[in-house]
Amino acid sequence: MKIALVDSGIGLLAAATAVRELRPDADLVLSSDPDGLPWGPRTPQDVTARALAAAEAAAAHRPDALVIACNTASVCALPALRARFEPELPVIGTVPAIKPAAAAGGTVAIWATPATTGSPYQRRLIADFGAGAPVTEVPCPGLADAVQYADEGAIERAVAAAAALTPDDVRSVVLGCTHYELVADRIRAAVRPGGRPPVLLYGSAGAVAAQALRRTGERPEPDATRTGALTVLLSGRASELPQEALAYPEGRLLSGVGAAR
Numbered sequence: 001m002k003i004a005l006v007d008s009g010i011g012l013l014a015a016a017t018a019v020r021e022l023r024p025d026a027d028l029v030l031s032s033d034p035d036g037l038p039w040g041p042r043t044p045q046d047v048t049a050r051a052l053a054a055a056e057a058a059a060a061h062r063p064d065a066l067v068i069a070c071n072t073a074s075v076c077a078l079p080a081l082r083a084r085f086e087p088e089l090p091v092i093g094t095v096p097a098i099k100p101a102a103a104a105g106g107t108v109a110i111w112a113t114p115a116t117t118g119s120p121y122q123r124r125l126i127a128d129f130g131a132g133a134p135v136t137e138v139p140c141p142g143l144a145d146a147v148q149y150a151d152e153g154a155i156e157r158a159v160a161a162a163a164a165l166t167p168d169d170v171r172s173v174v175l176g177c178t179h180y181e182l183v184a185d186r187i188r189a190a191v192r193p194g195g196r197p198p199v200l201l202y203g204s205a206g207a208v209a210a211q212a213l214r215r216t217g218e219r220p221e222p223d224a225t226r227t228g229a230l231t232v233l234l235s236g237r238a239s240e241l242p243q244e245a246l247a248y249p250e251g252r253l254l255s256g257v258g259a260a261r
Contacts, residue, residue: 003212004029004063006054008037009148010242011178012069013250015094018209019067020254023218024226028254031058034242035235038145040113044076051077052084055091057236064216065090067208069178072113075121090215096122096176097202099129104200106171107134111162111187113177114139122176138165140180147179150247155183163190172200181205182248230254 003019005012009032016028031054033039039047051073055066066089068074068081074093082091101108108130116122117139126135140162146154166173173191175181181203192198213220232239245251 001025001216001218002027002029002061002063003065003067003216004031004055004058004061005067005069006031006051006058006073007068007070007178008033008039008050008072009144009179010182010245010248010251011144011147012067013245013248013254014178014181014203014205015067015069015208017250017253018205019212020228022209022213022220022222023224023228024222025224025228027063027229027231029058029061029063029231029233030241030254031055031233031236033235037148039070039072040115040144047073047076048080052080053236054233055081055085057233059085059089061231063089064218065092065212067092067094067212069094069205069208071096071116071177071204075116075119090212092208092211092215094178094204094208096125096174097204097207098125098135098174099131101172101174101200101202102129102131102133102135104172105133107136107167107169108172108174109136109138109166109170109191110174110176111138111140111143111166111180113144114141116176134167136165136167136170138162140177143183144177144179147182148244150244155186159183159186159190163187166191170199172202175201175203178204182250
């Protein structure tokens with residue numbers, strides 16, 4: 001089995017790791033776009049063009065499923081990607097985990113990029129899946145870029161700024177950008193300082209990985225032998241994981257797997 005993942009940058013590491021945990025024997029193709037990131041400030045047309053290019057590079061490796069491990073690309077480009085590749089190649093998008101967060105009860109905060117915060121897309125998700133829960137949209141300027149470049153100081157500042165906008169009584173935080181899942185522990189600590197009960201964090205990686213297996217007709221086999229190969233494409237070029245990826249446990253885990261490039 002081979003699963004391809006597409007993102008502007010290293011935000012795809014969380015979903016790739018979730019796939020690896022479910023199926024250690026699965027080959028992975030990670031196709032990102034360092035030449036064009038960040039995608040967030042781009043027009044929908046630009047995002048669609050760049051996502052299609054990254055997906056085409058990944059599809060050349062004949063995967064069994066294509067995961068769009070990027071909230072921005074899922075919002076802007078998913079219809080075009082599905083029109084291009086399905087039904088031959090299943091395409092799985094990424095949606096913020098608003099539904100399970102709201103179901104947990106209490107106040108919910110959605111951390112997202114400034115472009116996504118307050119967008120019609122996110123407001124529709126809240127209306128459709130928020131189940132009437134109190135929801136606060138929290139913009140996180142600079143956080144995705146800080147994570148992308150593993151800039152510890154910038155991560156700390158961006159997380160602190162977003163935490164200051166998050167209600168004190170929040171019970172759940174939805175991570176509305178795949179990059180944020182790489183710093184989940186720091187987000188949890190910032191929102192609940194001083195030993196207060198921790199908030200519940202809701203990312204999309206686990207659900208996306210499970211859906212990728214379902215779409216391929218495969219079952220989780222977490223005890224399978226860790227034989228999966230890793231292919232890394234940077235703006236279509238065969239490469240290795242960027243050095244910044246190794247700053248995170250997910251990147252180090254993936255880099256330790258035998259690579260086929």
